[in-house]
Amino acid sequence: MPGAPSPVISVIMPVYNAAPGLTAALDGLWAQRSAPDAPLPPFEVIVVDDGSTDAGPAMLEAAAAREARLRVLHRPHQGIARALNAGLAVARGVYLARMDADDTLHPERLARQAAHLNSAPALHLSATRVRFGGDALKARGFAHFVNWQNGLCAPEAIARQRFRDTPVCHPSVMFRREAVERWGGYADGDFPEDWELWLRWLDAGARMEKLPLYLLSWNDSPARATRADARYRATACNELRALWLARALARANPFHPHVWVLGAGRMARRRLAPLWRRGIRPAAYIDIDPRKIGNRVNNAPVLPRAALPKPGRCRILNALTAHGAAEEAARWLQSAGYGPDDWLLA
Missing domain, CATH: 3.90.550.10 (Spore Coat Polysaccharide Biosynthesis Protein SpsA; Chain A)
Known part of the structure; x- marks a missing residue:
């Protein structure tokens, strides 16, 4: 006009x-x-x-x-x-x-x-x-x-x-x-x-x-x-997440390629599977379920929270998916002294 x-x-x-x-x-x-x-x-x-x-x-x-x-x-x-x-x-x-x-x-x-x-x-x-x-x-x-x-x-x-x-x-x-x-x-x-x-x-x-x-x-x-x-199905989202998360970890993880994973359940394993194909390596899985502790996933042990390295000595991926689980783990990490540079949600 x-x-x-x-x-x-x-x-x-x-x-x-x-x-x-x-x-x-x-x-x-x-x-x-x-x-x-x-x-x-x-x-x-x-x-x-x-x-x-x-x-x-x-x-x-x-x-x-x-x-x-x-x-x-x-x-x-x-x-x-x-x-x-x-x-x-x-x-x-x-x-x-x-x-x-x-x-x-x-x-x-x-x-x-x-x-x-x-x-x-x-x-x-x-x-x-x-x-x-x-x-x-x-x-x-x-x-x-x-x-x-x-x-x-x-x-x-x-x-x-x-x-x-x-x-x-x-x-x-x-x-x-x-x-x-x-x-x-x-x-x-x-x-x-x-x-x-x-x-x-x-x-x-x-x-x-x-x-x-x-x-x-x-x-x-x-x-x-x-x-x-x-394009919004879970497998497509998992591949997209892995692409950009791998790039970020390669750039900013002082312990690259190793990460410690909170959550050894089926959903967490499925979400992160494409990440391992991009060269990232799980040092261990951390879980609170006694039935999972002691098992091995992707050639990495499933360990209790007490086994997690001290703050500043590892990079952690919080991959818990049940409602409220990731939030509870985040509160636990904070109470245990882990800061924003120690972990990421994935």
Whole structure:
């Protein structure tokens, strides 16, 4: 539109057969407003239609005819990573925000995240806490994951726990264009595209922080990629974790290639199996289950906690997966004198 201000924020929303949620998602974007202490900058919305076969493309064209801030890209179906990169390629904003068609955003989200980045020049990405939009009883695992993620706000916590799982909610983020220019956009492969991006950027030194505000409802639909896309299956996540964890350990573990592993259970062994294929070696597994102590796993002994070397004399991977187990072990490590440089969550 002639005379319209250039957008400061570009909201990128890839869609594939997402017609049921489009109207509500777009209405939420047009309802964005300034916060009392944070003006809303000019913004545009780029919806990338990834070859939809439902009513979505026609709905988007009709919406674009009514709203000049909406730009629609129609592409053949090639997957979310390529759709996102197509949106990045045409975005005009200096801040790039994500949104999904099945989520609901707070009316001050864009204003508050832009203010967050404005106030912290060294920050590359702003995320927010999210509300779980689903049945917390039927989806206990996902609800637990959302609660865990919401607890990671400080840059140090996000960086430290990035190998456990994706530390920020993808549709809640806003990041600087500079980050894409320095470290690249989304990779297309057999892995979750968002977690791969965060791991790659954090490995390169990106700084990410989460506002302690609930500015998005992360709705748990059956079609959500984390449920329906094979790239989010456990084996794909384990391979991705191993790639970046091995690189970090090779660079920063003074006892490389050896690590001590908290947790000798089946799930921990499965999660870490790809790590051993990348040259990392378990010195021993530490467990509290007397039935496991004395056994051998991957040619390494299973030992009690008392056998763990003193602080400063080993690098530990906390690989416990049962709800609350990793947190209990973290408290035990702290009480026993192990500091942040002694161990990582994996």
